[in-house]
Amino acid sequence: MSRRHGFAGTTAIAGIGATEFSKDSGRSELRLAVEAVAAALADAGIAPEEVDGLVTFSADTNPEIEVARSLGIGELTFFSRIHYGGGAACATVQQAAMAVSTGVADVVVCYRAFNERSGNRFGTGVQGRAPMPTAENSQFAWYAPHGLLTPASWVAMFAQRYLHATGATTEDFGRVAVADRAHAATNPAAWFHGRPITLEDHQASRWIVEPLRLLDCCQETDGAQAIVVTTLERARDLRQPPVVVEAAAQGSGDLQDMMTSYYREDLTGLPEMGVVARQLWETSGLGPADMQAAVLYDHFTPFVLCQLEELGFCAKGEAKEFVREGNLELGGKLPTNTHGGQLGEAYLHGMNGIAEGARLVRGTSVNQVAGTEHVVVTAGTGVPTSGLVLGVDRASA
Numbered sequence: 001m002s003r004r005h006g007f008a009g010t011t012a013i014a015g016i017g018a019t020e021f022s023k024d025s026g027r028s029e030l031r032l033a034v035e036a037v038a039a040a041l042a043d044a045g046i047a048p049e050e051v052d053g054l055v056t057f058s059a060d061t062n063p064e065i066e067v068a069r070s071l072g073i074g075e076l077t078f079f080s081r082i083h084y085g086g087g088a089a090c091a092t093v094q095q096a097a098m099a100v101s102t103g104v105a106d107v108v109v110c111y112r113a114f115n116e117r118s119g120n121r122f123g124t125g126v127q128g129r130a131p132m133p134t135a136e137n138s139q140f141a142w143y144a145p146h147g148l149l150t151p152a153s154w155v156a157m158f159a160q161r162y163l164h165a166t167g168a169t170t171e172d173f174g175r176v177a178v179a180d181r182a183h184a185a186t187n188p189a190a191w192f193h194g195r196p197i198t199l200e201d202h203q204a205s206r207w208i209v210e211p212l213r214l215l216d217c218c219q220e221t222d223g224a225q226a227i228v229v230t231t232l233e234r235a236r237d238l239r240q241p242p243v244v245v246e247a248a249a250q251g252s253g254d255l256q257d258m259m260t261s262y263y264r265e266d267l268t269g270l271p272e273m274g275v276v277a278r279q280l281w282e283t284s285g286l287g288p289a290d291m292q293a294a295v296l297y298d299h300f301t302p303f304v305l306c307q308l309e310e311l312g313f314c315a316k317g318e319a320k321e322f323v324r325e326g327n328l329e330l331g332g333k334l335p336t337n338t339h340g341g342q343l344g345e346a347y348l349h350g351m352n353g354i355a356e357g358a359r360l361v362r363g364t365s366v367n368q369v370a371g372t373e374h375v376v377v378t379a380g381t382g383v384p385t386s387g388l389v390l391g392v393d394r395a396s397a
Contacts, residue, residue, distance in 0.1 A: 015044025053108030086380025089350030184340025251275030
């Protein structure tokens, strides 16, 4: 199938770098960003002065010019920011790929840095904040008076409907958490390294907002992650094996809200991820059967099941059987979140998931899936989102 996106197959991730993942970094968010970008450039073997583009999230507090000046990057010909929280993750790579494939920039670094545990905690939602007269904030006036104040409460509404409509149980949510934590347990970089859980542990964990338990909810993290993107041709001459951007896409569905799309006819799916999935498969010419592993955004376990369905790994309503068969685990049909995910490794708004996708393609994951040629990576769900298909460079494989 012909590609619709010119950057697909012609651009690559050339470097990845991160800080440690903690609950109290003890340093500024700018310093975290600079450390991660410097580590990613060192991984690629690229000097800071060769970078001419930077991409981050609209939510990031670290201005591109501050990062550039701190590292000695110099002039920038491209800088861009993506909105919608964790939904931006894979779109940062898409922006970078578009820039280098069109010649707007030669080397673009995507980064995300925050003190999300010791500083601004996203899990507190809209409570305790002064009301602001913006279009985005005004939508919450429909929900906040009813107690829907936090991300967990917003997702719980969808999760309850999903259970009712599909016959899934909270144990099926728990199987996602158990698989993630099993992978984190063998990952020295993960916060929950050496600390797996059982399904019984999940079921015994306290309610946050029914039907979500504590172990259904991602952790809070201080840290930073950076990704270096350049042309595939340039990447072939660098330090690491190129990780080809085989497809990248953004998607927003009909009647889209920020995690509160309650006015759709069906509340059991994630149409925005369906928009992304169609583009990924069409652009890459690949499909679910071609993926050896997946990195699925796991801020809350129910949305992992929905993503499996939207991406086509199983039919609608059948993700419960897919996870019951152990397919998310190493040795299953689709080893998922082999780094431990945001439930087990760190909550970095999905950027650490892109890095794990790159490691799987390189063959360097601590939980490597043998014979990996293609990996699908997704960004935040319940919001306008994005995704990637990453693959090996066949010319150098």
